Each structure stands twice: as C-alpha cells, then as structure tokens.
Amino acid sequence: METRSEQLFEVAKKYIPGGVNSPVRAFGPVGRTPRFILSARGDRIIDVDGNEMIDYICSWGPGILGHTHPRVIQKVQEACEDGLTYGAPTEKEVQLAELIVQLMPGMEMSRLVSSGTEAVMSAVRVARGYTKRDKIIKFKGCYHGHSDGLLVKAGSAALTTSVPDSAGVPEDYTKNTLVAQYNDRTSVEELFAANPEQIAAVIVEPVAANMGVVLPQKGFLEFLREITERFGSLLIFDEVITGFRLALGGAQGYYGITPDLTTLGKIVGGGMPIGAYGGRKEIMEMVSPVGPVYQAGTLSGNPIATTAGIETLTILKEDPGIYERLEQKAVRIAETIKEAAGGMVCVNQIGSLLSIFFNDKAVTDHESATASHTGKYAEYFSYLLDAGIYVAPSQFEAMFLSDAHTEEDISYTCQKMKEYFREFNS
Numbered sequence: 001m002e003t004r005s006e007q008l009f010e011v012a013k014k015y016i017p018g019g020v021n022s023p024v025r026a027f028g029p030v031g032r033t034p035r036f037i038l039s040a041r042g043d044r045i046i047d048v049d050g051n052e053m054i055d056y057i058c059s060w061g062p063g064i065l066g067h068t069h070p071r072v073i074q075k076v077q078e079a080c081e082d083g084l085t086y087g088a089p090t091e092k093e094v095q096l097a098e099l100i101v102q103l104m105p106g107m108e109m110s111r112l113v114s115s116g117t118e119a120v121m122s123a124v125r126v127a128r129g130y131t132k133r134d135k136i137i138k139f140k141g142c143y144h145g146h147s148d149g150l151l152v153k154a155g156s157a158a159l160t161t162s163v164p165d166s167a168g169v170p171e172d173y174t175k176n177t178l179v180a181q182y183n184d185r186t187s188v189e190e191l192f193a194a195n196p197e198q199i200a201a202v203i204v205e206p207v208a209a210n211m212g213v214v215l216p217q218k219g220f221l222e223f224l225r226e227i228t229e230r231f232g233s234l235l236i237f238d239e240v241i242t243g244f245r246l247a248l249g250g251a252q253g254y255y256g257i258t259p260d261l262t263t264l265g266k267i268v269g270g271g272m273p274i275g276a277y278g279g280r281k282e283i284m285e286m287v288s289p290v291g292p293v294y295q296a297g298t299l300s301g302n303p304i305a306t307t308a309g310i311e312t313l314t315i316l317k318e319d320p321g322i323y324e325r326l327e328q329k330a331v332r333i334a335e336t337i338k339e340a341a342g343g344m345v346c347v348n349q350i351g352s353l354l355s356i357f358f359n360d361k362a363v364t365d366h367e368s369a370t371a372s373h374t375g376k377y378a379e380y381f382s383y384l385l386d387a388g389i390y391v392a393p394s395q396f397e398a399m400f401l402s403d404a405h406t407e408e409d410i411s412y413t414c415q416k417m418k419e420y421f422r423e424f425n426s
Contacts, residue, residue, distance in 0.1 A: 040055065055390045056390060060266070062267050062271045064245060072270050075307050076308050085304075100313075108280055110277065112275070113275040119275035123263050124203065126277070129286045131234060135198045136203060138177060138178070138180070142211075144238050181367075182216075202228050204236070205237075207241075209353060212398065213398050215350055225257050225259075236259060238263050244268065245266075246352075261279035262278060269312075273299075329352070332410060333417070337356055345360070357369060
C-alpha cells in the first residue's frame, strides 16, 4: 500500500524539480522515498504517515537545542504578534550583533543576511574589495553555498585551473577560484607561489562537514593563518555549520585561531532562515553604506529570525555544560560504531558532529572521503530508518546531535547500530 509520503513525493515532482527544494532531501543516494515531515519535538520528528523517528539531522545543524524548544517558540510567537517583516532597522538586530561579538570576538562588526550562501558570497566580495585582488582559494570537498564563483571542482590541472561544478555557471565566473586539497599544505603553497599578490582570500570550513566530517590535521589551520598573513591575503572561516556548534566561539574559539572574516548560518538563527558575515571593523567598514562594497537584502535582519537567534544563543550562553553533554553523546555513538564495525569503517567525530565512512582507511580529505562505499552506506541508512532512526540520506553529510537527545534514545541508537554491524560483519 502506497504511503502518504510516496503520494506526496509523486505530486511534488510535478511542481518542484525532483520533488524537493534541496537536492539531498530526495533520498536519491540511498534509493528510498523521502519522508515528508509533519511535526517535530525534542529529538523526534514525525512524518505524514505517523512514523516517529529519532532525528540525527537536526535540520542539518540548527537544531542544537532540539526541536520546538519552549523558550524559543514562545519568543517567536510573541514576535509574530508584532509583525513578520518591516524592511527597517530593529533593536533585535543590534542585540544579535552584540551577542555575536561577545561570543566570537573576531567578528567586531557583522552584517545579517538571509542564508549561509548569501553570507559567504558577501564575505568573498568584501575580501576582494578590501585587498583589491580577484583570486580566492577554496578546498576540494568544502561547500560554501551555491553562488557561481564557489561551485567549483578541480580540473585536470588541479592546482592551476578550475571548472564549474554545475551547469549554468560560466567558466569566466570561476576562473578566479583556485582549488587546493584540504589538509594539504603543499597544494596551498603552490597556489600562492603561482599567484603572488593576486589572492584576496583563502576560504575554508575549519572543520569540513560537507564531504562528511573531516577534521583539520594538526597545524593545518595555523598554517592557513600564517600563509595568508605572509602574502597579505585574508583568511575566511566558513562557520555556517561549526559556528556555535563546536563551542560558543565556534571552530575559531575551539582551535584558538582568529580569521579575518567569518560566515555564520544555521544556529545563529535558531532554526529560522538567517546568515551573517563579519570580521575586523576596518574590513567590514568596506560594506555599503559606509564603504564601496555593495550588499543589500529585503529580509536581512528579519525580526522573527533575529528573535529566534537571540534566544538560542542566550540559552547556549547560560548553559556552558551543553557542549560537554553533546560531546559525550557523540563520543558514545562513535565508540559504539568503531567497536561494532571491527575496523571496517572510519568514524570521524568532533564535538556534536560525526560521520561514518564505509572505508577501512583514514578519511582526511576529499579523495579519501569519496573512496567510501556508498552502497554500504545506503544499506546502513535503510536499516536505521526502518528502525526509526533518521540519519543523513547521504554518505557525505554529517550526523548532528542535540541537547534534546535522551540517554534512552542514544542507547537505542547504539543498540541498532550494533545489530546492523553484526549482520554486516557476518
């Protein structure tokens, strides 16, 4: 008998490309029909067929407190009574900007936008305006949103040329985007040597989380800080995922490294659509109306999104133990998988982020990540989904923990993972 999710998916495909509004939601890599979600509370989501699942996607990161946190919901409901959007300044924008500076001191000034993609696009523009240079370096496997200049993969001459990673992106848009290998210092040094005084910025996910979770090797982020300073370039940390998730100060606080510019999203909006970019005052004063770098947005600083962001960050600030609790839960799951899988997989974990790679070798970059067995991951995903556990429907996405995940649900998850690997290893 056809499920309601299956029915909705067929209808959706008539009106929405692929039936979804973001590609990974289609469940294509795992060969399943997407679950259409009806509601969520705590660490659970419920689909339109009444299936209740333990959620380890957490809306791809924003749900660090869990779904429908009562304080956040109450504040948002109250804010809605005053109107949804004004297109004019509000006190809440100032409050959120002040909170960001308190928690991420490197962001002396920030500008609110409506998405992580918009934040990154704007930060790159500011870096180019400030340095008066055109080229940027990004890393293969790091995702920075879908703006034209950043949808790039390495071509056959990986260190010198780039080609678009999407149809519809002219090659001219990506000619100034250079691609290096994550965790590979030599690839970065060669790009700087080949393009002296031309590189405006290096942009990096300080912890890569869009090819699965891949940690920076010891000294790599420090190296990026040093080489950008040496060549007069800016260092941009894309903390759309890691911001307020690894620590109150994000990855830069966790690792003790201050970039020149930072981009935020997800948690900074408490589950509402928002993004932010910021950095040193002298750089951010390049932004219009003070400076010559233009950027604007009708819904930037939306009062509902800022309300949710303020309350979420306030809760995180008030409860410093949350990050230790999150780490303990993630470590428990990671250790369970390692023990149960018997060396047949690689598990990368930091804070409340983790990924299981069906790869018996260490995963340290894009090449080792993509060497994973996606078919085995699809089998693993289906086993957990059928057991009421909702993990990422792609080998190359992260698993997220929330403060709402209970010990009982963690225990159940670990039990089902052990059961899967008993069958997998047999």
